[in-house]
Amino acid sequence: MPETAETSHLIVRNLLTAAWLLPLAAFIAQVYAVECWSNRLSRASGLLGCAAIGGSLVLSLLAVAFFPSGSGSAHTADDGSNHAAVDAEHEAHPSATPAALAGRYYTLARFGDSRLELGWYVDSLTLVLFVVIGLIASCVHVFSLGYLDDERTEDYRDEHAHAGDEQPVSRAGRFHLFFAYLSLFCFSMFGLVLAGNLLQVFAFWELVGFCSYLLIGFYRERPSAVRAANKAILVNRVGDFGFLIGLAVLWTSVGTLQFATEVDSKGVTASGLFEQVRGDGQLELSDDSKSVVLQRHLEAGDEPAPTRPTIAYTLFVLAGLGIVAGSIGKSAQFPLQTWLPDAMEGPTPVSALVHSATMVAAGVYLVARCYPLLAPEVLLVVAYVGAATLFIGATIALTATELKQVLAFSTISQLGYMMLALGVGGWGAGVFHLSTHAFFKSLLFLSAGSVILACHHEQRLDRLGGLRHRLPWTAAAMLIGTLAVTGVGIPNPWAPGYSLALSGFHSKDMVLASALAFVRLNPLHSLLYLVPLAGAGITAVYMFRLWLKVFVGRPADQHVFEHAKESPPVVLIPLAVLAFFSVFSAVGGESSWLYRGLVTSEPAFVAASSTSSAIWPITHPGHEEIHAAHGAAGLMVWLVAMAGAGIAIWIFGYQPFSADELRATFPRLRQFLLDRWRFDALYDLAVVQPVLRISRQAIAIDRTVIDPLLHGASRLLVQLAGWGRRIDELLVDGAVVGIGAWTWRSGERLRRLQSGQLRQYVLWLGLSVVVLFGVVTWMRPG
């Protein structure tokens, strides 16, 4: 039924486009809100933002409903006018490729056969992310209405920022601006997910980075916020640099940045990246294994070219590493993880939306989206980076002293899990964990925000305690988040999908199962299973430590405790919504609706086990192997998590040791962790200080050498110009004036000729004829 397919195709595109552009419209309205139609006391800007993102959510849900479900035969691509683009080869193997719709809005530029376009690419991953982003952003918007209520003033006193004389900085409220930034962020994030080619991804990638910069530095009077914003954008530059290199390699070697294969209105097929690199399955290597053969689409009449285009394998690996470098920066992976903890300087709703659920997950999304472009060696790098990150993040979280810091390191650690899963071939597990993590981590952050709001921006763990009596709802919400992230629950051995456990339990199970399956096939890389297993235990320890320190025990600071009071409903309702999804979003595990939906987008070659041996042999597990490992991995991770939870409850719940005793136990290790593995110190020593030294020398050279040179040159120029002017005035002007005067005099003389005497005129007539005759005779005698 091509008609229905086409119609739903168009409907999905239009719905998602509308969902994407709605926040942009809101942004434009909000930016001009205060200047044009509202004031700083008005809530209108916030409500507008909520309405826009709510609208986007509804549109995304509608798009899910209209998305052609299940069968892989819907792999169509179009340019907006031609929908008959079903690849014959793909028709033959309906299950070989993920269901994806793609097309282009318009072409930006054309270089020979290569095109730069504004396009769109929609598969179930896109849809799930649209819904997740829409849902979380809606909750965060509503939460922010309550959280930033005190910004609705003409005179906001920022206690954390000081003017010169220790007085708090006083400034105008920025309620509308905050929502404008949020809207711009939502637009960028939707655009990133919807993008149909890598260049477009890169553009929105930078745009979300910029929004993150704006939001981290929202309290721009605070030096720490400004520093954190700068750090975030600079560290991300490092990763983006790699991303750009990857793009350049792909553009020069493959000739396109388009994801999907497209058929334009003239019936010419432009093969996308995925088809060119993977065809409909494995990488096709040349005979000497030194290059990857590209599989361009052949027209019906074409003979297969004798030599097909190839890309050197090293270049192919370089392109993959470049893309992964971008992901490492954005997702705060080792070794670029240092910016994320500092980013907690931004308002807490921002941390919940940008720095836990969505933007930092964009790196994971990119790896998942570009999965067919990544060589097995690159995936191995991804896996090790993920493992290192999750371990570093988890250990630092053990000793972190501030509420949001713990959550930030937890985010880093969980992102590491996702990367690991993708790296070991568990595509589904990675994106599944991405989705569930988005719910429970934003729940945790918003709960933290609720605590911070209740305790008047006090978030040091040693100043909090016993708050469950004061903030019962918040405590419950946070407990749900904690249970979800730790994966603690009561497993059901007969049907693991229907255990008495929360979403994180299922997704982490999947991650560990993938890792175990991988390690079984590649025993050399056993660390890739052991580290995440240990990490699961550590996660349980630090999360329960956090919850217990905040909500249980004696209040450390009576003043804070006395003044704490439960947050208003506008804050609590989003918590309830997110808690609901944290609990139920993954019910069913492997057979859950969410997982099954996501897996339809899985690249075809992931399903079966595969071995590659281009540089060194790596075997990636297929679905079967992962499924086989599920039981064992699930049991082990459950045991470890329960053990971790038990330790945490014993130490921080029953408090057998005093805080000082604890601190004194491993002082050097503790200091090492408090220094965040000394990464910041290392970068300071290796990068920041040398750069500063070089810049100081550059300044010195500038001052002593270049400036005098320039000044001398400019003085010389002024001198020259003076001479030039004199020459101009004397010669050129003189000539022009002279010619003018001469023509004027000639005119006057001619005028005298025209005397008005009739007799003279007629005389002239006769005379002229005689003279002309004379001239002609002289010219040609005879």
Add this chain to the structure above:
Amino acid sequence: MTFAELVAQWLQQGLKSPLGPFAPELVISAAIVGALLVRLGGFDRAIPAWFVALGGSLLALLLAVTGLDDVPRTLAVDDQLLFTGLLRLDPWAAFFRVYVLLFTALIVGLIVLTRLVDHEDNPDLFAMLLGATLGMLLMCSANHVLMLFLGIEMASIPSYAMTGFFKGRRQSGEAALKFAVYGAAAAGILLYGLSLVCGILGTADLQEFSPKLALIFGDAALGDRVAETRGLALGLILILAGFGFKLSLVPFHFWCPDAFEGAAAEIAAYLSVASKGAAFAALVRFLAAIFDPTIPAMASMGYGAGIVLGGVAILTATLGNLAAYPQTNLKRLFAYSTIAHAGYLLMGVAAWLVLLSSSLVRQDGTPAAQRALEGLVYYLVAYLFMNLVVFAATAMIRNQIFSEDLRRWSGLGASAPLLTGCLAVGLFSLIGVPPFGGFIGKLFVFSSLVDASSLHGIFWIVLAAGAINTVFSLFYYVKILRVMVLSPRSAETAGELNVEWADNSYLLMITIPIVVLGLAVPLVLPICQWAAGPWSL
């Protein structure tokens, strides 16, 4: 040709060519009679004379335009002849017929708009205007020396009267007298030249020139037939003087500034454009008839004549531009500008004549000559609109402030932006600034000069003179705009401009074609190519 043959030919052609192709001229004739007759019996209260004139000229224009399709596009000349060969209706003639009639209709419209004449004098002026138009129409299509002379005189004599139409004004009367006396002298010289040429050749039919010349010269060189050569040369110079008077070429231009200053701006515009277009059409036709490149002697004589014309063109353009400098009277200034443009146009004619004369010597002579002619036609079309705009604007300003003195115009631009804008377009087009029609016309003429310069070096000088003159002309044209727009209002400034919408829309109507001619060259060029095609002349 015996009488019997003549009768036989007349019978043959007269039966084949009824009065149909001649309809526009007949309509104009009827309109002349009508304009004179409406005054009888008080018809003019119901139908004013201008109505008859406007209707007549529009109808004639319509007939001429619809007749374009019927013009025989053939190399067989006999099919194009009318009235036993007195007239020849080839695309060239048909095009210039439309040209003259279009301009006449526009000028009648302008005269009506500016209310140049009162109710009483209406019929007289229009009868003379249409009479002159009839003469010009005959000039365009004359195929016989007699018709040529008749046409020229028919166009000239009403012009003298129209110049002096304002009976009360002394200046006007004086100008008319000078014009008439000078014109009489020029007519005498022209007649003398024509009779010399016709006497030597023994025929007055332009189609017969070439066979007769072949009889006289054969393959001989010019030097072998000294007596005939000298006679022809003298006759041609005298004829050149006669045409020079019509075209206001230097040194036969003396009447022009005085006549323009004395006449009303509308009449000056008429003299400046219509009579110039018709005279160029007739000149080119006459030159093409006499300088047949297939006769070696005439080819070399045409080559020399082209060089002489080039020299005259340099003189004309330079003197026109230089003399325009100190003028403050707008009509006088535009008179000199007219002289200068006659110079540019004559440059095109000179280049054409040289290219034509050497067309058998050089490989691409014929197409190059063709291009030169097309360029000339294009220039004339642009010239029609741009000159009309400046004269019309002058007339409209004169109607408001009763002065044609530039010194009294300072600061007037602000009060009539549209009029000033149109005037500016016209002036810039006259200078030859892109993107206006004047630029394209000048470009074509100059490029044919480049073509010609490969034949004779003097055309480099002609080209340089044209370029320098373009720069010269910049100053006095822009001066008008400077005075109107940039200068503040002074004590001499006479009042305010209050242009009516009808005037504005008229100006806009004739300004838009200037821009179209500058931008949409492919739209107009085919018409010029048709007019100047190998089936003409």
